[in-house]
Amino acid sequence: MKGKSVYVAGHRGMVGAALVRRLAREDVRLVTTTRSELDLRDQAAVFSWFAKARPQVVFLAAAKVGGIVANNTLRAEFIYDNIAIAINVIQAAHQNGAAKLMFLGSSCIYPKLAPQPLREDSMLTGPLEPTNEPYAIAKIAGIKMVEAYRAQYGSDFISVMPTNLYGPGDNYHLEYSHVVAALIRRFHEAKIAGAKSVVVWGTGTPRREFLYVDDMADACVHLMKTYTGAELINIGNGEDITIAEFARVVAEVIGYRGEITFDTSRPDGTPRKVLDVNRLARLGWRATTSLRDGLRRTYEDYTRGV
Structure with missing residues (x-):
């Protein structure tokens, strides 16, 4: 990537903002545009923007995301927005000669x-979790687009599959947030x-x-620097924890000492979800942030905004 123009689609989201922070340590020319300036669901607008900006490297981190209720x-x-974003950005990157693209599934x-x-x-060996099937299908469509562009055009486009993420800039909506943000907010408000x-x-x-x-x-x-293969790459740490255990860790980090109860009328989703990260490890990368350290940093970020 050295010396290249790098576009992070979705740079104001939690994932995109983290990519921007990381890319600040690289010798690249960062290119971003806000949602008000460019609606990635608008094909004509995306094609026009790419024709002018012509980024050489693209991180496709933009997506409509949320927790199980959302x-x-x-x-x-979830299916319309995410399919539209994927097809518009991937095709525009191809049309305008992007040297590399990473699709985040x-x-x-x-x-x-x-x-x-x-x-x-x-992938595609069995039925999906029903609660997030539309989102999953949109992401699978993006993966298959990457595969197709590689096969037909020889594009150096790759796909990565992150596990459940948390950190600064998360969405703390009580209904639509992911589990980590939802628990941080609930325990914080309960403590106060x-x-x-x-x-x-x-x-x-x-x-x-x-x-x-x-x-x-x-x-x-x-991976953007070192990987050019056609295979998907899982991104995670390969370790899992029950939601009950996780809730107790969040409560401990926040300093909440009350009782934790469970609303069994709410959906659980998939019984277990942990990634095999052997492929990523063989490529020379492992996670370094412990769960408690990551939660402390995330909680500090949350309290700055409340």
């Missing part, structure tokens, strides 16, 4: 009951209010893997 409630928006592309840890070759208990959605038994977003950004830059 995915299940805004099903039409999601671990939800894997079947609900796929063998654990989730291997990259388990002196509440005796906090309700966590679901049974608490599902197991999830969590990766600090700046670690993910470092992995992406590492």
Whole structure:
């Protein structure tokens, strides 16, 4: 990437902002544009912008994202917006001679009951988790576009599948946020209010893997520099924890000492989701931020904004 113009699509989101922070340490010319300046769902606008800016390297981190309730409630928006973003940016990058593109997918592309840890070759081997199926299908479409452009045009386009991410800049909406942001907000507000208990959605038994977003950004830059293969690459730490255990860690980091209860009427989602990261390890990268350290940094960022 040295000396090249690098476009981060979605640079104001949690993932995109982490990529911007990481790229600040590289000898690149960073190119960004806000959503008000460029709606990535608008094909004509995207094609026009790419024709003028002509970025040489593209990180496609823009997406409509949310937690289990958002995915299940805004099903039409999640499939439409994410397919539109993928097809517009990938085609525009191809048309305007981008040397490399990275498409950021999601671990939800894997079947609900796929063998654990989730291997990259388990995609499309079984039914998806119903609550996030529209989002997963949109991400699979982006992966298949990358494969097709590689096959037909020889494009150096690659796809990575991050696990559940958390960190600075997350969305803390009480209904639509991911589990980490939702728990940080609930425990913080409970601590301030002196509440005796906090309700966590679901049974608490599902197991999830969590990766600090700046670690993910470092992995992406590492792969953009070193990887040119056609195979998907999982990005994670290969370690999981139950939601109940995770909630207790969040409460400890925040300093909440009340009771934790579980609302079993809320959906659990996939029973277990942890990535097989052997392929990434063989490529020379491993996560370095512990769960507690990452949560402390994330909580500090959250309290600055409240």
